[in-house]
Amino acid sequence: MLNSASPIPLYHQLAERLFSEIRAGRYPPGSRLPSEHELAETFGLGRPTVRQATAALIQRGLLERRRGSGTYVRSVPAQVDLFSLAGTLMSFEAQGIALASELDRPRTETIDEAGHPLQSREAVRLTRLSRVDGEAVLLEEIDFDAERFPGLARLVRKDRALSDIVEQHYRMRPESADQSFRVVTLPRPLAKRMGLAAGSAILRVDRTLHFALAPSAAFARMYCRTDRFAFSQRIGASHA
Amino acid sequence: MLNSASPIPLYHQLAERLFSEIRAGRYPPGSRLPSEHELAETFGLGRPTVRQATAALIQRGLLERRRGSGTYVRSVPAQVDLFSLAGTLMSFEAQGIALASELDRPRTETIDEAGHPLQSREAVRLTRLSRVDGEAVLLEEIDFDAERFPGLARLVRKDRALSDIVEQHYRMRPESADQSFRVVTLPRPLAKRMGLAAGSAILRVDRTLHFALAPSAAFARMYCRTDRFAFSQRIGASHA
């Protein structure tokens, strides 16, 4: 069940296993996990290793420890950490939510929009609509500086994280981002696309991404339905 | 130097000590800390305890570990005030414009709200309404665990930052927070208070504050008008 010869640490293997068991409903929300001692016994591990595993899931907001009582599956609805620069697919994956995305064919065009960081530059525009259980929850329009990301249009795949492509193909990682939050009424064509009534209020997040040698090289506009999921963010006391 | 008889855990004492030494400049940004073995020796602790201490500071973004090399001080970013939305989100238009705030008299009550981290506990509730140019743009309800912050109700002043009170009187600092964003229709009494039509769509940010030895000890619910002021923030890449 756990492979101690694997290069993947045991605590990580255990965390993944517990995660999938929680997702599978073996430990429903609010229920208590087996005690640390018991888990250690079951998997042939030491208690510190078990604690390291559960600590990772606590960090992800899935578990909660109560001293003297036990370790419990949190019953609060999933918080998708969408606003922390971790990547859209990743943040849903971390909560065990199956995301079905459709990606429009990338278009290359010259940006002509006031306030856009790529104003009057060539950009590759990706539009991605993501659904959970068939219901549209997120529409993203992402513009990449065409000069900084040559050939991007041919690289994108429906189920490949954009952050992966940027990381592996261009060797670039966003270092920071500016983002702003606004409640807007959804433009008619987008409302139709998302299957919402025209004029629905929705959360729009505009994010400008900064890379090491290329500040403001990408811009993302995200329309988020917040009635279905709580989109969240983890912030530290000290921040960039 | 470290007191093992104290109810405060040794790892926390060490973390605080390292934190103040870093802040005092003993370990400047980019410099290497003494090795874990060395720290353990110096303070008469085991290495796991030392690691627990540095782990807390890594969590806070102050340190960084490099395998095989050492533990290093990160160039420390600016501190943000997690107690107010203005401390973490800044308005483009309102930058440089004074926010006029009015603070209600604190009330102590038992929380009975699903999903609230202080559920069924006693809490001190502060309500703060902020205006720009006489127009209400932000309504904040901040709940503190009454047990963790005894006497808080008598300490709050309009012109004194909550972070100062908590820091100086309770010796606590929020280490991190997570917050979720939702578009909601404003409850009638609050709509009236903010001078908006009942049923207006507004951005609601729910933030849970985490302290070193008291996770989720405070909760803030913030209602933001984003029609006239776009709330924006700068975020850094996560240092996981």
Add this chain to the structure above:
DNA sequence: GCAGTAAAGTTGTCAATACAACTTTTCCAA
């Protein structure tokens, strides 16, 4: 039946140790 107490169970903290994996330094040989 009930309250109070004891016992058992569970997480929190900490020590000491060991080996693995990686980085940096040192040193030797070409």
Add this chain to the structure above:
DNA sequence: TTGGAAAAGTTGTATTGACAACTTTACTGC
């Protein structure tokens, strides 16, 4: 002088053991 290998140093992972602090359960005496 330089390249490469060895050695030393450092963090990563993991075990075992122990006690403290807290919660829940069980039991006992009334």
